[in-house]
Amino acid sequence: MALQLLTTVGLLASSAAAAGHLFPDCQTGPLSNNVVCNTKASVTDRAKALVAALTIEEKITLTGSTSPGVHRLGLPSYEWWQEALHGVASSPGVTFNKQSGGNYSFATSFPQPILMGAAFNDDLIKAVATVISTEARAFNNANRSGLDYWTPNINPYRDPRWGRGQETPGEDTFHIKSYVKSLIEGLQGSDPNYLKVVATCKHFVGYDVENWSGNERYGFDAIISPQELSEYYMQPFQTCARDAKVASIMCSYNALNGVPTCADSYLLQDVLRDHWNWTDDGFYVTSDCDSIQNVFLPHNYTDTREEAVAFSLIAGTDLDCGAYYGTHLPAAYEQGLFNDTTIDQALVRLYSAQIRLGMFDPANNQAYRALTFGDVNTPDSQTLALRVAEEGIVLIKNDGTLPLQTKDRNMTIAVIGPWANATTTMQGNYAGVAPYLRSPYLAAKDLPGVNVLYAGSPGDPTTDGYPAAIKAAKAADVVIYADGANSAEEEDRNLIRWSGERQDIMTLLAGYGKPFILLQMGDQLDDTPFLHHENVSAILWAGFPGQSGGDAIMNIITGKTAPAGRMPVTQYPAHYVDDVPMTDMSLRPNATSGNPGRTYMWYNQSVVDFGFGLHYTHFTASFANDSDASSWDIQSLMQGCTEAYKDLCSFQSVGVSVRNEGSVKSDFVTLGFVAGEHGPTPYPIKQLVAYERLFAVEAGATAMAHLNLTLGSLARHDDMGNLVLYPGDYSLLVDVPTQATWNFTLTGKEATLEEWPQAPPRQ
Amino acid sequence: MALQLLTTVGLLASSAAAAGHLFPDCQTGPLSNNVVCNTKASVTDRAKALVAALTIEEKITLTGSTSPGVHRLGLPSYEWWQEALHGVASSPGVTFNKQSGGNYSFATSFPQPILMGAAFNDDLIKAVATVISTEARAFNNANRSGLDYWTPNINPYRDPRWGRGQETPGEDTFHIKSYVKSLIEGLQGSDPNYLKVVATCKHFVGYDVENWSGNERYGFDAIISPQELSEYYMQPFQTCARDAKVASIMCSYNALNGVPTCADSYLLQDVLRDHWNWTDDGFYVTSDCDSIQNVFLPHNYTDTREEAVAFSLIAGTDLDCGAYYGTHLPAAYEQGLFNDTTIDQALVRLYSAQIRLGMFDPANNQAYRALTFGDVNTPDSQTLALRVAEEGIVLIKNDGTLPLQTKDRNMTIAVIGPWANATTTMQGNYAGVAPYLRSPYLAAKDLPGVNVLYAGSPGDPTTDGYPAAIKAAKAADVVIYADGANSAEEEDRNLIRWSGERQDIMTLLAGYGKPFILLQMGDQLDDTPFLHHENVSAILWAGFPGQSGGDAIMNIITGKTAPAGRMPVTQYPAHYVDDVPMTDMSLRPNATSGNPGRTYMWYNQSVVDFGFGLHYTHFTASFANDSDASSWDIQSLMQGCTEAYKDLCSFQSVGVSVRNEGSVKSDFVTLGFVAGEHGPTPYPIKQLVAYERLFAVEAGATAMAHLNLTLGSLARHDDMGNLVLYPGDYSLLVDVPTQATWNFTLTGKEATLEEWPQAPPRQ
Known part of the structure; x- marks a missing residue:
């Protein structure tokens, strides 16, 4: 019976992506006597046993993302490609129920990472990721998705033109690292026996x-x-691989310094697997599509197609x-370009991941297997989707118009603009089917009075x-323009x-003497024409705010929630x-090439700064304890450092007193940057090293934030990419713009925290 | 009754673009006693009389492309915006019958100009334009279009990246000038009393x-x-305005040297109206949308919106x-930024055009008013659409595979690729509804045997x-890949x-040992990977070939028609x-900026040359008379020049003997270029000065082409933009690559053929 069903799935899969995902029948199927079905064996032994049962032809058919499985072994077809950037998303392996409103016809649709990043709240990110992985498991249990998710996108948002910047938490690597560590914990779960999903x-x-x-x-x-590879581009991946133990890494389309990344053993072996010890069972590399x-x-990296596939597999x-x-x-096999050992290693990795996902184990031992559609888009998840949007929204300008006092005013609001009644546009790309999409217009209509x-x-x-x-703006008391x-x-x-x-049109509509609120959605645009325009009362940036975006925006505009997001x-x-x-x-800026520098670390002509964000109140931030020492000896710091990865060793936890000087209760994101003259020139303007979001600080109250600095917070990368602690002058800067500065020095000799593996000579 | 109908149209027009176009009732309507309805009065007097009857408010409402008309005067609504780039096209003023197959549900859809240009056959272009204007008049007579057509696009195709290059005949201005003169003759017609349509x-x-x-x-x-403004960018417009007497010119979106063109009186008055004497009744300038x-x-050229409109109107x-x-x-009027004289002048121009179109005259005197749907897509027009596509197709590579001998061979042809069954893609942009769209696949299926x-x-x-x-390619005798x-x-x-x-995929499919024909469609791409690839048998470029594109392609491939198009x-x-x-x-190339030069005149690293095109036979071209003089005195030439515009004065008509050395009857495009060291440095590589397409030259036969050179063919532009005849060395080069060269010299003093009006100092 089970076999019969598998046969059907296998046949379907040979002509199209598999619609559902069934697990191998380890009880009565052909594999039941294979060690892969022995839950007592080690993961590696189990995977090796499965691979040992395969012919070379079968092995090769299993290397693609739409796997046909192996019928004779009862190994079912499997689609490895699922997406879940900000909620379970439409992708080859995910099948939403097309019957509107039916079970599994939707999943919670959170804001795009660029807005979630603006919340600077990693606990919130873990909560979001936990909801996503729960919903992913529910979909899988209904045969509507696989368990390998090709998320997150963590390339730092280096250039404002990038078409996929919205998929990332922002431009700063410390921020991305903190964010993504929480995210992966939420996606992969904390069950010691089973991965919740593969991220x-x-x-x-x-x-x-x-x-x-x-x-x-x-x-x-x-x-x-x-230097810049190690200090910037690699940083998020280091956290993923080394610290968060993500189970999968995707190589990219581009080449790096002449070698396509998917064919580069320096990247995939020397850095990823050797330097970062990314060798746990089931850790695998997938190509991009x-x-x-x-x-x-x-x-044109290889002369033949066969070399391209062999070199990539070997790398x-x-x-x-x-x-x-x-x-x-x-x-390629016939030409002897690779051997069985190589392909076996790849398949052992892939099937080890499946084993760690519990796909070869009985369901009744696995809590995740009990999740159902009742766990999808729960009231708590809905609240979370609203909250994360609210926490991310950034107030860029306000002349006092906001918050709008709408109560008992019988106010007429014009909601104008291409995004005013946005639906799927609010989701951004890599989206799923949302349960609802609350546009700014719909949310405004629901405001009382x-x-x-x-x-x-x-x-x-x-x-x-x-x-x-024009007619709407003239007839209204207030104009909200969403674009x-x-x-x-x-x-x-x-x-x-x-x-x-x-x-x-915007300056025309702003010229009728009505308060004019620019609701800036999507990606960043230069707001210069409006920032100092006297007719523009306020500017809010709300990114791609997800299923409850309009409600989040109106809650901010009316003051139900106070804004505290910061520019990511x-x-x-x-x-x-x-x-x-x-x-x-x-x-780095370069006078010869004319490059003016990139990111807040190196570019000093921004229109709106990274980390900037206004509130409905005024906060002051100062160091809680001004008697801190002001000098440290590098060798003493190193002696006290016992972590395997020395950048993670603690340096200081610095207390920051945050006082709400105004009359509105509000969150406050405490940002800490390091600046100063130490290490290789040029010196960055500053660099984010710590942040903490304080919640609901009452008017007149003081709250305490803790900026936890590590040796990595102080270290810099030399021109070989090594991470080094240098003697010199340091400053810790709090907030944007800076409200408090703590100067200190490191003395003694420079010390290497991490030796960066050097690339072999390139062709 | 008529008035009643006009009222209805007027009301409709106030809320939407007019669907149909009715003319004023000059017999019994409110204007019947206005001089505008007096067919004996001059065009100017008639237009002035109409404008004199208008209030300033009415005048202003008539300045937009969707004109509401003036109800109280029985002046109907009118949509000025029609398109007909390569056939009557979908546009605000054109209403196709949505009932498929019904009268006026389609119009003949010719190839895009880029392919029509490749035919190098101006008589053919005039025939195409005549069909288009006939069909436009038929649509107008059925109240399905206006009579003002915003075509052609004649900006020279300067850069291969341009998104609208397909709309033009190519990169060479002599070619565009010749092409567009014929085109405008065909569009505007030769009736001494009435414009057929306004181009x-x-x-x-x-x-x-x-x-x-x-x-x-x-x-x-x-x-x-x-210099480059006058010698290149202005050239097609000079022909339009000065020589072809086009009735309308559209200013552009861009600024030129700091001034937006629609607000530039230097362009619209000094150059266009004064220098080129473009002042006939009804000649008007429209803005781009x-x-x-x-x-x-x-x-940001003006401080206010009111200045923007006033400056543009005044310009x-x-x-x-x-x-x-x-x-x-x-x-702007209230602010005194313009006066009645200015707006009256604009309206007199606009209504003079309507008068010249016969819109205020009785229908029974106008032959164009008798055209009906019976004149749309006639058998002759269908044949013409096929022929112009055939004449344009360029054979870029052929190892002898073409023409394919398909008769009695029971041959299997694989037709593969995204364009293999192209429909509307074959039309390109600014298209109408075609009567049919014959894809390469459909045409191949109809080949016998x-x-x-x-x-x-x-x-x-x-x-x-x-x-x-892969399956199709492996099973076929021949592979045609259309992309x-x-x-x-x-x-x-x-x-x-x-x-x-x-x-x-292309090199994979070409690798199965079958003849592989690359059918390159659309815009140019660098064919380097295929030009010298031994598995690629032939390359044909067919652009956007229109309604019969597939038939034209298959006629060329099977040898029913021999290819003779040249790269435009x-x-x-x-x-x-x-x-x-x-x-x-x-x-011009510039060592400082790194600009390597543009067009065949200045760039010498092309992959495929402008003017290149193979045949199914071999032609030799030589000068018919090698006893020509080899030196001329400039002052003598000037004395013999009596044309109002001296660049048009004849220099020599040079006979070229073209001999078909092969075994296939074929057309041959005779191209003549001037090169040599004369005038300002740098010297262009060469410059097209004449062409003639010879038709159906029999195998073994010799035909005679005549390259008619003018003084303009020899002159060059100095750095002020003046057109000057310089002493120096000249060469006339025939064909691409050059087959024959005639060297001669001009002696004496340089002489100015045209003084270029200088722009006033810019802000």
Whole structure:
């Protein structure tokens, strides 16, 4: 009976992606006597036993993301490709019920990471990830998804043009590292016996160009120095692999310094597996989709298709998203370009992951197997989706118009603009089906005692000249204008400024003497035309706020919730896109190339700063204890450091007193940066080293934040990429703009915290 | 009764674009006693009389492209915006019958100009334009269109990335000038009393950037030297305005050297109206859609919206595509920024055009008013649409595989690729509803005795790895792979190379030992990977071939028609997009900026040359008379020149003997270029000065072409933009690559053929 069913699935899978996911029948199926079904055996032994039962032809058919399984062994088909960037998402392995409102017809849709990052609240991120993995397990239990999720995207948001920046928590690597560690804990769970799902940190490494001015990701060669590779591009992956023990890593489309990442054993073996000790059972590397093909073309890294697949497999790419391994490994095998040991190692890794997910174990021992649709989009999850949006929203400008006092005022609000009644646009990319999508307009309509005029897109100036928008603005007491920039995969932005047409309509609508609130959605655009425009009363940035986005926005606007989000990226001036090619990967300013520097660490001409965010009250921040020592000896610090990874050793926990000087209860994000003259020149302007979000600080009250500094907080990377603690002057800066500064020095001789593995000479 | 009907139309028009177009009732309507209805009065007097009857409020409402008319005067609503780039096209003023197959449900859909240009046959272009204007009149007679057509697009195709290059005949201005003169003759007709339709040469001037790397057309400032402005960018407009007497010119989105073109009296008055004497009754300038708004934002050329509309009206932009004039002229009038004389002049121009179109005259005197749907897509027009596609197709490579001998061979042909069964893609942009769309696949299926395997898009390598394409190619005797690049308005291309994925599948399919024909469609891509690839048998470029595109292609492939089209543009290497920013308008190479030069005149690293094209036979070309003089005195030439515009004076008609040395009857395009050391340095590589297409030259026969050179053929532009005949060495080169060279000299003193009006100092 079970076998009969497996046969059917296998047949289906040979012609299309598998719709459901059944596990092997370890009780009565052909594998029941194979060690893979022996729960007492080690994971490795179990996986090896399975692989030993396979022919070479079968092995090769199992290397692609849409695995047909092996019928004769009762090994079911399996789709390895699931997405869940901010909720279980539409993807080859996820099947939503198409019957609207039916069980499994939706999943909780959280804001995009760029807005979640703006909350600077890692506990919240873990809670979000826990909901996502719970819902993923529920979908899997209903045969509606697999258990391998190709999320998160953690390439740092280096350039404002990047089409996928919205998928990341922002531009700062300390921030991404803290965020992603919590996220992976939530996704992979804390069961000592079973992975909840497999998370995948992507895209390893140096990937953040989609298609800019003739440079497509499929063939782009990112030229990065060892110093900036180690200090910036690698940092989130180090946390994933070394500290968070993510079970999967995805190599990327681009080449790094001449070698396509999926064919680069320096990256996949020397750095990832050797240097970071990323060798637990079931840890595997997947390619990005068709990136093995790209090793051949357009990278032209190998002379033949067979070399492309063999080199990638040998380098350590265990799974191919696509059919390129399946198509070309047979000839590569015949040509002797790889041997059984190599493919066996890849398959052992892949099936070890399945074993760690419990796919070969009885269901009744596994708590995750009991999750059902009753665990999807629960009231608590709904509240969480609303809360994370509220916590992320950033108040960029306010002349006192906000919070709007709407109660008992019989106020008329015009809600105008292309995003005013946004639906799926609020989700951003890699989205699933949301249970509902609460637009700003819908949320405004539900405000008690408020009359709402809606005008949607301002109109086509060619055909009508905005009459509906003008009429609504003139008739209203307050104008909320919701607009912004969208971005997309496979396409970088050319423009980071508001179009002339939008500036025209916005300043026109702002000119009727009504308070005018710019609700800036999506990606960042240069707000210069509005920041100092006297008719623009307030600017809120709300990113892609997810299923309850409109409610979150209206809660902020009306003061039900006080805003405390901080900018997760630098807002650059419009001309920045003319100042530096996107393909210039350097972060440091360079007088020769004209690169003005990248991120708040190196660029000092921002329009709105990384870390900036206003409140409905005023906070002061100061050091709690001003009698701290002001000098440390490096050798003493090193002697006290006993962690395996020395960057993680504690340095100081610095108390910061945060006082709410105004009259509105509010959260406050305490940000700590290190600056100063130490280590290699040039020195960064400053660098984030710690943050803590304080909650609901009452008016007049003082709360205490703790900035936990490590030796890594103080260290810098030399030109070889080594992490070094240098003698010199240090400052700890609190808040943006800086409210408090603590100066101290390190003395003695420099000490290496981490030796960076050097790349072999490139071709 | 008539008045009743007009009322209804007027009401409809106030809320939406007019669906039909009724003419004023000059017999019994309110205007019947106005001089505008007096057919004996001069056009100017008639238009002035109409305008004199209007209030200022009414005048302002008539300045937009969707004119509401004036109800009290029985002046009907009118939509000025019609398109007909390569056939009557979907646009605000054109209403196709939505009932499929019904009268007026389609119009003949010719190839895009880029392919029509490749035919190098101006008589054919005039025939095409005559069909288009006939069909336009038929649509108008059925109240399905107006009579003002915003076509052609004649900005020279300066950069291969341009999103709208497909709309133009190519990169060479002599070619465009010859082409567009014939086109306008066909569109505007030869009736001495009435314009057939109003044609509109656009976009004046320096417009050829859509959106490249942060540079949007709406705010782009094209920096162009007087020399290159006059010698290149202005040339097609000079022909339109001065020689072809086009009735309308459209100013553009961009600024030229700091001034938005629609607000530039230097362009619209000094150059266009004064220098080119473009002052006939009814000649008017329209804005591009919303380009008046753009004068304010994003150009920031004026401080207020009112200045933007007033300055544009005063500069000479008579009609606003959009509502910006209508919205902001009232306040501008109140502010005294323009007076009645200015708006009256604009309206007199506009209504003079309507009068010249016969809109205020009795129908029974006008032959055009008798055209009906019986004149739409006639058998002759269908044949013409097929023929122009055949004449344009360029054979780029052929190892002898073509023409395919399909008769009595029981041959199996695989037709593979994204364009293999193309429908509307074959039309390109600015298209109408075609009567049918004959894809390459459909045309192949209709070949007698041929078995066709179709595989469409090669497949998604991620999900399947191209099994259908591979299966078809393996089973076929011959593989035809149809693929190419598309482009779009508002978007420039980033890439001019075949993607890695496409190179992979194409070389894979070419590797099965079958003849492999690359049918390259759409815009140019760098064919380097295939030009010298031994497995690629032939390359045909077929652009956007229109309603009978597939038939034209199969007629060429099977040899029913012999190919003789020539490249209308340079095919650039893929790296060209990295070599020069699109925003660098300079044509000449520049060692400082790194600009390698633009067009065949200045760039010598092309992949496929402008003017290149193979045949199924071999032609030799030589000068018919080698006893020509070899030296001329400039002053003597000038004395013999009596044309009002001296560049048009004849120099020599040079006979070229073209001999068909092979065994296939074929057309041959005779191309003549001038090169040599004369005039300002640097010297162009060469410059097209004449061409003639010879038809059906029999195998072994010799035909005579005549290259008619003018003084303009020899002259060059100095750094002020003046056109000057210089003493020096000249060569006339025939064919690409050059087959015959005639060297001669001009002696004496340089002589100015044309003094170029200088721009006033810019802000």
